[in-house]
Amino acid sequence: MTQRYPVIHLLALILVALCAVRTHAQEQPEAADRSLSGDAVCTRCHDETESNPILSIYKTRHGVKADARTPGCQSCHGASQAHVKNPQGTQTRPLVDINFGPHSDTPAETQAGTCLGCHQGGLRTHWAGSEHERRNIGCPSCHLVHTQDDPVLNKLTQPDVCFACHQTQRAQIHRVSTHPIAAGRIGCSDCHNPHGSAGPRLMAKDSINETCYTCHAERRGPFLWEHSPVSDDCTNCHTPHGSNNAALLKTRTPWLCQECHSADHSGPINSGANLPSGLATSVNGLLPLANQAPRAQTNGRNCLSCHPLIHGSNHPAGARFSR
Numbered sequence: 001m002t003q004r005y006p007v008i009h010l011l012a013l014i015l016v017a018l019c020a021v022r023t024h025a026q027e028q029p030e031a032a033d034r035s036l037s038g039d040a041v042c043t044r045c046h047d048e049t050e051s052n053p054i055l056s057i058y059k060t061r062h063g064v065k066a067d068a069r070t071p072g073c074q075s076c077h078g079a080s081q082a083h084v085k086n087p088q089g090t091q092t093r094p095l096v097d098i099n100f101g102p103h104s105d106t107p108a109e110t111q112a113g114t115c116l117g118c119h120q121g122g123l124r125t126h127w128a129g130s131e132h133e134r135r136n137i138g139c140p141s142c143h144l145v146h147t148q149d150d151p152v153l154n155k156l157t158q159p160d161v162c163f164a165c166h167q168t169q170r171a172q173i174h175r176v177s178t179h180p181i182a183a184g185r186i187g188c189s190d191c192h193n194p195h196g197s198a199g200p201r202l203m204a205k206d207s208i209n210e211t212c213y214t215c216h217a218e219r220r221g222p223f224l225w226e227h228s229p230v231s232d233d234c235t236n237c238h239t240p241h242g243s244n245n246a247a248l249l250k251t252r253t254p255w256l257c258q259e260c261h262s263a264d265h266s267g268p269i270n271s272g273a274n275l276p277s278g279l280a281t282s283v284n285g286l287l288p289l290a291n292q293a294p295r296a297q298t299n300g301r302n303c304l305s306c307h308p309l310i311h312g313s314n315h316p317a318g319a320r321f322s323r
């Protein structure tokens with residue numbers, strides 16, 4: 001009899017020690033957050049031993065306990081009773097009701113609908129019918145919600161998320177002239193709203209020019225002398241992601257200018273030029289001026305040396321777009 005007490009004592013001691021370890025674990029700041037009410041139904045099996053960092057979700061905005069809007073596991077994955085209970089006792093559990101990721105059997109629409117339940121509106125106002133939505137690119141194609149720092153939300157790591165599908169742009173941002181995208185100063189989402197847009201090409205604003213003006217406001221004018229291709233569309237002359245010509249130009253001057261103008265001041269706008277819509281009439285207005293003499297000689301000199309203020313100018317006299 002007396003011999004058994006120490007054994008029981010020992011067991012008790014081990015128990016106390018185990019409890020202490022558990023309590024200690026729960027007291028650690030990261031661990032303490034891991035008890036969002038309700039999640040225990042999942043976290044009793046999915047814990048920190050998981051190879052993928054499932055519980056890191058508690059270190060994200062989806063883990064803010066004090067916020068009543070914070071989702072639990074089942075807000076995103078569904079009640080998943082079959083998965084939790086595994087009534088058939090199969091070796092591999094039935095899948096959760098809503099699963100995400102590359103091997104998901106949940107339609108992209110249902111996946112997105114789950115997220116949109118809380119994230120409708122705002123940046124996602126134009127999600128329905130957007131280029132990505134129509135191509136079945138679901139929210140998790142870009143967002144990692146179980147990862148502490150979702151790469152797509154960080155300007156430095158965001159481009160790589162997009163480049164997984166947009167290889168052309170990956171090459172473009174390393175050309176001679178670029179926006180400082182590789183440097184992380186500008187993200188794709190400064191110009192694009194990947195969730196959808198009222199403008200073309202998923203522009204962040206309603207048009208390409210409005211998007212450019214958010215950072216290049218001085219190009220908006222108003223100018224006394226407007227250069228209509230500028231107010232029409234910056235991409236008449238520039239390419240946004242990268243160019244082998246200076247200043248992100250699509251073509252070098254004077255060839256760029258000669259796409260629309262004659263090389264020698266000898267006439268009106270080049271016929272067959274790729275003119276901005278609705279400009280044909282104002283272009284013909286150049287004719288009288290073109291017929292005046294004496295003519296300034298271009299002599300193959302760069303147009304910009306005499307017309308440097310190419311985006312518009314305010315000087316009332318002299319050649320247009322000069323200082």
Ligand code: HEC
Nearest residue numbers: 041042045073074077079080084091092093094095096099
């Ligand atoms: C009794 C233990 C247990 C419970 C409870 C449990 N899971 Fe699982 N879960 C597993 C196991 C084990 C796997 C790995 C797949 C397999 O072997 O069945 C898994 C796989 C998964 C997967 C990846 C595969 C898939 O189904 O898409 C997800 C997501 C998942 N569980 C979510 C949940 C959620 C959410 C809950 C709570 C509603 C939950 N689990 C509750 C044991 C459990």
Ligand code: HEC
Nearest residue numbers: 039042046052062071072073076100101140143144145146
């Ligand atoms: C905000 C929605 C959301 C919440 C909340 C959420 N998940 Fe997930 N879960 C996802 C998405 C999306 C994926 C796909 C991978 C990713 O985005 O990280 C995923 C993937 C998983 C996987 C599979 C991981 C893999 O790589 O195979 C498991 C297991 C899982 N979740 C369990 C849970 C558990 C347990 C909880 C609660 C602690 C939970 N999830 C809460 C959205 C959610």
Ligand code: HEC
Nearest residue numbers: 061062069070071075076114115117118119139140143145
């Ligand atoms: C039950 C509601 C709910 C669901 C479902 C939900 N979220 Fe959230 N989500 C939130 C809340 C609340 C925040 C914090 C917002 C805030 O602070 O303004 C948030 C924040 C985010 C953020 C911003 C994170 C950050 O660091 O800024 C992203 C991205 C996000 N959710 C994506 C998703 C995706 C993808 C899904 C679906 C897989 C999803 N959410 C499902 C409630 C939800």
Ligand code: HEC
Nearest residue numbers: 112115116119122123132137138139141142152153189194
């Ligand atoms: C093609 C990639 C892509 C897809 C698909 C995508 N997102 Fe995003 N998401 C982003 C990027 C990039 C940002 C950062 C936007 C910014 O900084 O302006 C973002 C930001 C967010 C944010 C935080 C900013 C905010 O609006 O409050 C939430 C929430 C969000 N996304 C939810 C979703 C939901 C829900 C879906 C699916 C319906 C989704 N996203 C699909 C790329 C994507």
Ligand code: HEC
Nearest residue numbers: 159162163166169179181186187188191201208235239240
């Ligand atoms: C400075 C603004 C700006 C930035 C930053 C930007 N884009 Fe764009 N993007 C545009 C404009 C303007 C267009 C439409 C005109 C064009 O295609 O030349 C466009 C077009 C696109 C297209 C459609 C191309 C096609 O030919 O249909 C894709 C895809 C794209 N961008 C992806 C990206 C990705 C990925 C990033 C980040 C690495 C990015 N963009 C950064 C302005 C930008």
Ligand code: HEC
Nearest residue numbers: 131135137141142161162164165188189192194200201202
């Ligand atoms: C999972 C693949 C995938 C990812 C990731 C992805 N896209 Fe796309 N994106 C597509 C597909 C598919 C299209 C439609 C076909 C095309 O234009 O290539 C598209 C189209 C576009 C377009 C052109 C829209 C138009 O009107 O022509 C832009 C701009 C764009 N994506 C930007 C982005 C940005 C920015 C990111 C990262 C935040 C991103 N995409 C991430 C697959 C993806």
Ligand code: HEC
Nearest residue numbers: 177178179186190191211212214215234238240246247248
């Ligand atoms: C988010 C801010 C932002 C937006 C939006 C933006 N830009 Fe820029 N742009 C910059 C920055 C920053 C630089 C680099 C300036 C520097 O390096 O000093 C730059 C540089 C340029 C340059 C000169 C490049 C060179 O090599 O000298 C051109 C041309 C240009 N942008 C055109 C555009 C056009 C066209 C748009 C719209 C499609 C646009 N930008 C939208 C921030 C922006």
Ligand code: HEC
Nearest residue numbers: 209212213216219229230231233234236237238247304310
């Ligand atoms: C008619 C052709 C044309 C159009 C259209 C055009 N640009 Fe330019 N842009 C140029 C040329 C040429 C240069 C190079 C100027 C130089 O080298 O002095 C330039 C240079 C720039 C620069 C960098 C040079 C600097 O001054 O720092 C920015 C930024 C810029 N453009 C923005 C825009 C924006 C924004 C739009 C649309 C609102 C636009 N451009 C439309 C021809 C054009």
Ligand code: HEC
Nearest residue numbers: 228229236253256257259260274279282283303307310320
């Ligand atoms: C996409 C076509 C296009 C390109 C490229 C273009 N222009 Fe123009 N330019 C026009 C049109 C159209 C007008 C007539 C403007 C109007 O009437 O509003 C014009 C007007 C002018 C004028 C003023 C004519 C006057 O009324 O006195 C000058 C100078 C000029 N452009 C120089 C240039 C130079 C230099 C370049 C190259 C850097 C260039 N343009 C590139 C279309 C273009």
Ligand code: HEC
Nearest residue numbers: 254257261263265289290295296297298301302303306319
């Ligand atoms: C030596 C300075 C100089 C150079 C170089 C120059 N221009 Fe001019 N340009 C002028 C002057 C001055 C005018 C005013 C009208 C005049 O006197 O001919 C003018 C007028 C124009 C006009 C108004 C219509 C017309 O034909 O008279 C256009 C368009 C034009 N230039 C385009 C260009 C283009 C394109 C280039 C480059 C191929 C260029 N310019 C090079 C000085 C120059």
